[in-house]
Amino acid sequence: xxxxxxxxxxxxFKSDPIDEGxxxxxxxAGTRASTTGNMQVYSIIVTKSPEVKQxxxxxxxxxxxxxxxxxxxxxxxxxxxxxxxxxxxxxIPGYDNFLSFFTAAIDALLxxxxxxxxxxxxxxxxxxxxxxxxxxxxxxxxLKIPKGVVPVTTVVVGYPDxxxxxTDRLPLASVIHQEIYQDYSSGDIDQIYAAKEAxxxxxxxLEENKKETLAQIFTDNRYTKKDNLAFSVxxxxxxxxxxxxxxxx
Amino acid sequence: xxxxxxxxxxxxFKSDPIDEGxxxxxxxAGTRASTTGNMQVYSIIVTKSPEVKQxxxxxxxxxxxxxxxxxxxxxxxxxxxxxxxxxxxxxIPGYDNFLSFFTAAIDALLxxxxxxxxxxxxxxxxxxxxxxxxxxxxxxxxLKIPKGVVPVTTVVVGYPDxxxxxTDRLPLASVIHQEIYQDYSSGDIDQIYAAKEAxxxxxxxLEENKKETLAQIFTDNRYTKKDNLAFSVxxxxxxxxxxxxxxxx
Numbered sequence: 001x002x003x004x005x006x007x008x009x010x011x012x013f014k015s016d017p018i019d020e021g022x023x024x025x026x027x028x029a030g031t032r033a034s035t036t037g038n039m040q041v042y043s044i045i046v047t048k049s050p051e052v053k054q055x056x057x058x059x060x061x062x063x064x065x066x067x068x069x070x071x072x073x074x075x076x077x078x079x080x081x082x083x084x085x086x087x088x089x090x091x092i093p094g095y096d097n098f099l100s101f102f103t104a105a106i107d108a109l110l111x112x113x114x115x116x117x118x119x120x121x122x123x124x125x126x127x128x129x130x131x132x133x134x135x136x137x138x139x140x141x142x143l144k145i146p147k148g149v150v151p152v153t154t155v156v157v158g159y160p161d162x163x164x165x166x167t168d169r170l171p172l173a174s175v176i177h178q179e180i181y182q183d184y185s186s187g188d189i190d191q192i193y194a195a196k197e198a199x200x201x202x203x204x205x206l207e208e209n210k211k212e213t214l215a216q217i218f219t220d221n222r223y224t225k226k227d228n229l230a231f232s233v234x235x236x237x238x239x240x241x242x243x244x245x246x247x248x249x
Numbered sequence: 250x251x252x253x254x255x256x257x258x259x260x261x262f263k264s265d266p267i268d269e270g271x272x273x274x275x276x277x278a279g280t281r282a283s284t285t286g287n288m289q290v291y292s293i294i295v296t297k298s299p300e301v302k303q304x305x306x307x308x309x310x311x312x313x314x315x316x317x318x319x320x321x322x323x324x325x326x327x328x329x330x331x332x333x334x335x336x337x338x339x340x341i342p343g344y345d346n347f348l349s350f351f352t353a354a355i356d357a358l359l360x361x362x363x364x365x366x367x368x369x370x371x372x373x374x375x376x377x378x379x380x381x382x383x384x385x386x387x388x389x390x391x392l393k394i395p396k397g398v399v400p401v402t403t404v405v406v407g408y409p410d411x412x413x414x415x416t417d418r419l420p421l422a423s424v425i426h427q428e429i430y431q432d433y434s435s436g437d438i439d440q441i442y443a444a445k446e447a448x449x450x451x452x453x454x455l456e457e458n459k460k461e462t463l464a465q466i467f468t469d470n471r472y473t474k475k476d477n478l479a480f481s482v483x484x485x486x487x488x489x490x491x492x493x494x495x496x497x498x
Contacts, residue, residue, distance in 0.1 A: 001274070001278055001367055001370055001371075004278045004281055004363055004366065004367055005278060005281055007281050007282070007283070009283055024421065025250070027421060027425060028421050029250055029253045029254060031418050031419075031421060031424060032253055032254055032256050032418070033256070033362065034256070034258055034365070034375075034376075034377045036379045037379075037467065037471055037472060038416055038417070038418075039467070039472075040418065040419050040424060042424065043424055043425070043426055043430070044424060044425050044426070045425075045426045045428075045429065045430055046425055046426065046427055046428070047428055047429070048428070049428055052428050052429060076430075078424075080432070080433070081423070081424075081433055081438070081441070082467075084433055084435070084438050085438050085441070085442050085464055086464040086467070086468055088435055088438055088439070088464075089461075089462035089463070089464035089465065090461060090462055090464075090465065091462055091464035091465040091467065091468040091469070092468055092474070093468055093474075094468060094472070094473060094474020094475070094477050094478070095472070095474075095477065097474075097477050097478055097481040098481040098484060098485055099382060099383075099477045099478075099480040099481040099484055100472075100477055100481075102354075102382055102484065103379065103382070105351075105354075106358055106379075106382075106401070106402060109355060109358040109359065109362070110358060110361075110362045110377075112359075113282065113358070113359045113362035113363060114253055114362060114366070116283070117253065117363070117366055118250055118253055121250055122250075126283075127283075128283045128285075128359075130285045130286075130352065130355075133348060133351055133352070133355075134348075142429075143426075143429045143430050144429045144430050144432075145430045146430065146432050149430065152355070153355060167287055168287070169280050169281070169287075169289065170280075170289050172273065172276060172277050172280060174330070175280060175289060175291065175292055175293060175327075175330075176276060176292070176293050176294075176295055177292055177293070177294045177295065177392075178295055179294075179295070179296055179297070179298055179301050180294065180296070180301060180391075180392045180393045181292070181294055181325075181392050181393050181394045181395065181398065183329070183393075183395050184329070184330055184333055186333070186337055189330070189333050189334050189337055190337070192330070192334075193334050212339060213338035213339055213340055214338070215334055215335040215337075215338035215339075215340035216338065216339065216340040218286065218288070218331075218335070218340065219335055219340040219341055219342055219343060220340070222286055223286060223288075223343070223344070223349075224343060225341070225342075225343020225344075225346075226343070226498075228343050228344065228346050228348045228349055229343070229346055229348075229496060229497070229498045230498065231348040232346040232347040232348040232349075232496040233496055233498070235347060235348055235351065236347055236496065247478060247481040247482055247485065248478070249475075249478045249479065249482070
């Protein structure tokens with residue numbers, strides 16, 4: 001359990017490359033994850049070359065770790081391979097719809113988390129890049145991703161050159177519901193967020209950002225409605241362009 | 250790496266309950282997964298009572314393991330808690346859109362996979378239920394799930410009463426792409442699926458189902474276009490009803 005419990009996102013990496021055999025073992029561990037109907041409707045794009053990483057940089061808001069980490073893994077929901085197989089085997093695929101996209105996205109994300117844990121078990125550090133869904137159209141262009149495939153997350157991997165403190169988490173009981181969903185009272189919410197709001201780092205953030213509450217830093221600075229709407233439109237457009245929005249019966 | 254490499258989906262469980270302390274440790278390990286901006290926009294509903302499991306049964310196509318496994322975990326994309334916090338803190342949440350749903354779904358799925366690996370590390374067996382996205386509307390009703398929350402996957406957990414063979418996987422190289430996406434030729438496809446098509450179990454399936462190719466068993470029997478379309482419409486309706494499709498700028 002130690003690899004799981006000691007997870008921290010690593011954003012500074014040593015220049016040491018990852019041994020090919022080790023990388024293979026980690027990716028292989030990824031593919032042992034559960035997959036819907038054993039269809040394996042995912043792909044992993046392994047990018048190491050500085051040239052391609054440089055092109056990915058703006059897709060990930062120019063975060064240094066994309067260039068610094070020896071390996072960038074782009075996890076994709078992928079029905080392209082499966083569809084091609086069906087067509088070559090006298091079978092008519094019906095996977096150009098939203099349900100199929102989401103099924104493939106689940107597949108890809110379970111593989112991604114397996115890969116991350118396997119990497120950490122082997123002394124490597126990882127960081128997920130949430131930017132993938134924001135700039136999927138551009139990533140598709142850079143990585144020459146065909147129809148039937150959508151990048152859903154990216155992970156940078158390498159040997160850690162930092163060891164940050166464990167990140168705080170909400171009290172476990174607050175994200176767990178017994179038997180059925182137990183909705184939150186306003187008193188519950190105060191209690192759940194109290195420790196996070198009392199952190200020294202939170203106080204510092206409020207001062208730096210001249211904000212009254214931590215929640216405002218999320219809504220006004222980090223994850224704004226304006227950005228979310230623009231990214232929503234972009235992501236839905238990508239799903240349509242990649243052939244996953246033919247939902248008419 | 251053994252827990253990861255030895256994963257098999259378990260569909261028969263002993264009646265032994267899971268110790269509360271152990272279950273807590275496993276769920277806690279789940280929450281150590283990466284989460285976008287440390288927002289933890291997920292919830293886990295822990296169902297043990299036979300009464301509630303009985304209500305969940307039709308949602309999961311009456312698979313015995315739902316009643317048999319001592320614990321059923323429903324993993325949800327959850328912005329309800331975060332939105333409530335924002336509103337109580339004079340912050341205006343902008344998370345009623347598709348991007349936010351998908352962000353929360355990623356969060357929930359990484360937690361789910363952590364929970365599964367932690368469970369397996371402790372001698373438990375798990376099985377994902379893909380039915381969750383097919384019948385999300387009904388699950389929302391049974392588990393009294395409020396707006397801002399969408400169930401994305403379900404996992405049954407318990408002590409294994411079977412130990413099936415490892416499931417076959419496609420050759421590792423066929424799901425990996427070096428640098429950029431390398432699209433598949435028809436020769437590639439033949440090669441990739443050759444071993445799977447040659448399995449004895451495949452031959453048996455073809456005879457049982459009176460089908461010409463394995464691909465047809467997927468397209469005609471297991472994952473049909475008709476079902477996928479109906480489930481797509483249902484899932485998109487759930488996203489709208491739960492407040493995640495306000496994508497207009």
